[in-house]
Structures are given as C-alpha cells and as structure tokens.
Amino acid sequence: MVQHIVARYGEMSLKGKNRSDFERLLLRNIRAALRPWQGAKAERIAGRVLITLEDEQVEPVLERLRRVFGLTSLSPVEVVNLDLDAFRSAAIRVLQSSETPTGRPPTFKVEVKRTNKRFPLNSPQVADEVGGACLRALPQWRVDVHHPDVTVYIHIRDEEAHVYGRVVPGVGGMPAHSAGRAGLLLSGGIDSPVAGWLGMKRGVTLEAIHFHSFPFTSERALEKVETLAQILAGWGGRVTLHTVHFTDVQTAIRKHCPAPLYITIMRRMMLRIADRIARQRGLLALMTGESLGQVASQTLESMRTINAVTNLPVLRPLVGMDKVEIIRMAREIGTYDTSILPYEDCCTIFVPPNPRTKPSLEEAEAAEEPLPVDALVEDAVARTTMKTFHAEDSIAD
Structure with a gap:
C-alpha cells in the first residue's frame, strides 16, 4: 500500500538567496533518516517535502522524522485526484479514522487551501461541498468552525490534492550540520x-x-x-x-x-x-x-x-x-x-x-x-x- 507524509519547515523559508542550500541539506537529512525503510522516498514540493512510503508502517516513520531538526510538523496524507468526489470520500475516511470524545457528538470543520487557482470551485465552496457530504455520511458528527475535535485539511495542488486530519509537531530549528x-x-x-x-x-x-x-x-x-x-x-x-x-x-x-x-x-x-x-x-x-x-x-x-x-x-x-x-x-x-x-x-x-x-x-x-x-x-x-x-x-x- 502506498502512503504519504507531508513534512513542513518554517524558519528556513525566511532565508534569502541561500534558502535552497538549507532546503537541500534538510532533504539530505530526511533521506538519511529514512534509510531503514528501503522503499521510502522524499522530494521537495513547493516549500514542503513529500515522503512516499511503499508497504512501510506510517507511525515508525513519523516517529523518526519527528527527530529531524528543521521540520516543524508532519502529516500523514491521502493523495487524491483533483475531483470533488475524491475529496468527499477522503474526508469521510479521515473522520472515520479519528479518535472522538465520549459523551457528546464529535465535531469537525473542513479547511481548504487552493494553490491551484484553475480548480473550478474556490476554497469556501469546496469546504461547503465536502462538509455537507461528511454530515450526510456520518450523521453523528457536528460542525464546529471554532473549536472542532478534528479539522479535515484539503490542499488542492496543481496535479493532485492532499487530504489529512493529523498534524504531528516536529522539533523545529535548523537542519543538522548547517551551522559549523x-x-x-x-x-x-x-x-x-x-x-x-x-x-x-x-x-x-x-x-x-x-x-x-x-x-x-x-x-x-x-x-x-x-x-x-x-x-x-x-x-x-x-x-x-x-x-x-x-x-x-x-x-x-x-x-x-x-x-x-x-x-x-x-x-x-x-x-x-x-x-x-x-x-x-x-x-x-x-x-x-x-x-x-x-x-x-x-x-x-x-x-x-x-x-x-x-x-x-x-x-x-x-x-x-x-x-x-x-x-x-x-x-x-x-x-x-x-x-x-x-x-x-x-x-x-x-x-x-x-x-x-x-x-x-x-x-x-x-x-x-x-x-x-x-x-x-x-x-x-x-x-x-x-x-x-x-x-x-x-x-x-
């Protein structure tokens, strides 16, 4: 089964002309951290790093990547086609796999980022469509846009979309071996x-x-x-x-x-x-x-x-x-x-x-x-x- 993790970095994005040097070093450190998993691959994608896993378990990889200096957060993502039905189905799977509170209905919201401006619906329209589909499929859930138990994130990119519900904190800082x-x-x-x-x-x-x-x-x-x-x-x-x-x-x-x-x-x-x-x-x-x-x-x-x-x-x-x-x-x-x-x-x-x-x-x-x-x-x-x-x-x- 092919799975993906998006790794984000923060402080390096503020660097000027030498930003690419820091990004290359971070990518090298990520690949070094992934050596125990032979099928894992990492590539830069517009200010982030996408890790592709083949048959590996996500949790051990997440735990290892949390120790890579320079990464601010990580998310296991489902990569889907640029299709509204695919967004709906992936969002429902995120909610179904999430831990929920006991004693009251669980709450959620949908948050959309649309870097692909050619996609025919804007971000609020996608959020409304996906949120409605989630409520129809999972009637026990409620919408809470201020303090939800789960946020479903949808990032609409040029060739694909990433859908996820977990944001795992990273250690932050600067890439190892970047400062002498x-x-x-x-x-x-x-x-x-x-x-x-x-x-x-x-x-x-x-x-x-x-x-x-x-x-x-x-x-x-x-x-x-x-x-x-x-x-x-x-x-x-x-x-x-x-x-x-x-x-x-x-x-x-x-x-x-x-x-x-x-x-x-x-x-x-x-x-x-x-x-x-x-x-x-x-x-x-x-x-x-x-x-x-x-x-x-x-x-x-x-x-x-x-x-x-x-x-x-x-x-x-x-x-x-x-x-x-x-x-x-x-x-x-x-x-x-x-x-x-x-x-x-x-x-x-x-x-x-x-x-x-x-x-x-x-x-x-x-x-x-x-x-x-x-x-x-x-x-x-x-x-x-x-x-x-x-x-x-x-x-x-």
Missing part, C-alpha cells in the same frame, strides 16, 4: 547533553569532549557518557566523542593549588585542553552546559576567569534556564534517565567544602604558577581517544 562544528564539554550530568541538543537544534555539528579520571571515576561513568553521545547522535546524525585522560591533571591541581580554587583551575585546564582539541579538529567554538549562578563555577566572575584561557567563543545555551526547565527538556530529548545514573564524573570529585564563587583572574593565575600547565595539557591531548556515534545505531537499539 563546535566542541561540547560533555559530562555525565543532566545539563551538558541538553546544551548539546540545543546547539544541534541550531544546526551545530557536535564533537563532544569528555574528561575521564580513571580510577577516580569508573568505566561505568565513561559508558554512561558514551550512551549520552549515542542518544545525541540519534538526533543529530552523528556525534564524535573525544575522551581526555584527566587523572594526572586533577592530581596535580590537588597537590599544588589552594583548595578553594580547585574548581576554577580545573575548569581552566579543561578549556585549555578543549581549545587545543578544537584547533586540531577545526572546531569553531566550544559549548558548555553552564547555567548562570547554578554552582560556584557558574557565576559571572567565575565564567570570566575561566574563559580567559581561550579566545574561542564559549557558547552557553542554558545560561538563562533554571534546573526545572533543564530537567524537563532532558526528559523530552531522552537523556535524563541516563544522566541520573549514579556514576560520578570528574566534576564531582575533589570538590572543596568552600569553593571560591568570585575568583579573580589574578588569583587564579597566581594559584596556577606551581603547575606545569603546558606539559599537562600536551600530555592530556596526546592521550585523548576518539569514537564516533551514528544515528543508525540509535535506531537499531
């Missing part, structure tokens, strides 16, 4: 995966950088981060994970630096290492899961002091969000249950009882003087390993 590459400092916590997801929603290609402090942190902690990278890859197509051996750095900080500045100096070392990896990999920015004022290292003073070690842009998508908002989003994107697994990462060990909340740049630099900073960074970068995760593996799981 950035390094995400990915911990095993709740915040950084959400920050990475928000970056991907704006078209960023992620390369995650994780700081692993074995044996202070376990291999289970690393497995947890790899799972988070795989979840993010399921949204963005692929994510490369750089795992930094950070044990020696943390040990040196604990040995040589004052306890209240452990966190500040650790974050500065992380940014130095991430900066080096970013330059080797051609990344244009760094990204973190910091939210203003959430912990000691996330005050404006701390951010300023920590940022001083790099001149790359440091993006903080969560900076204005509170923890409740971040947790809600983590649940929605599927990272929360993994993030709360009880395996500590390097950010949660060696935490002093009274960390400095407003460290100055001068005192941080003075505290770092006993550290062999360049040698520690060089060694950590040299021992970094890399692994790439793909969306197809998420689907297979």
